[in-house]
Amino acid sequence: xxxxxxxxxxxxxxxxxxxxxxxxxxxxxxxxxxxxxxxxxxxxxxxxxxxxxxxxxxxxxxxxxxxxxxxxxxxxxxxxxxxx
Numbered sequence: 786x787x788x789x790x791x792x793x794x795x796x797x798x799x800x801x802x803x804x805x806x807x808x809x810x811x812x813x814x815x816x817x818x819x820x821x822x823x824x825x826x827x828x829x830x831x832x833x834x835x836x837x838x839x840x841x842x843x844x845x846x847x848x849x850x851x852x853x854x855x856x857x858x859x860x861x862x863x864x865x866x867x868x869x
Contacts, residue, residue: 795831797842802850803866804842806831810862813837817854817863823847826854833862 797804811833817840818826825847828838839862842848855863 795829795839795841797845797848799842799845799848799850801868802848802852803868804848804850805864805866806839806841807862807864808833808839810834810860811837811839811858812860812862813839814859815840816857816859820853820857822851822853823849825849834860 792807793809794805794807808831812835813833825842825844826840827843829841831839831841833839850865850867852865852867855865
């Protein structure tokens with residue numbers, strides 16, 4: 786896998802944070818979906834590293850920016866930047 790494909794990303798500006806998913810790193814394991822305390826993550830149409838769906842917030846209002854998804858991601862494919 787080339788470096789440029791590994792760092793392909795999508796950003797979502799939610800009310801409380803900026804949610805970044807690096808689709809080139811996401812293997813579609815679903816741990817983030819299972820552990821999200823507000824059930825805001827869903828499968829996206831973008832494919833991850835193994836051709837499996839990556840994730841995204843279902844809407845920008847429900848993500849609290851808690852960062853649990855980024856903590857449980859085994860591939861560091863999610864970055865949460867909380868807003869002040």
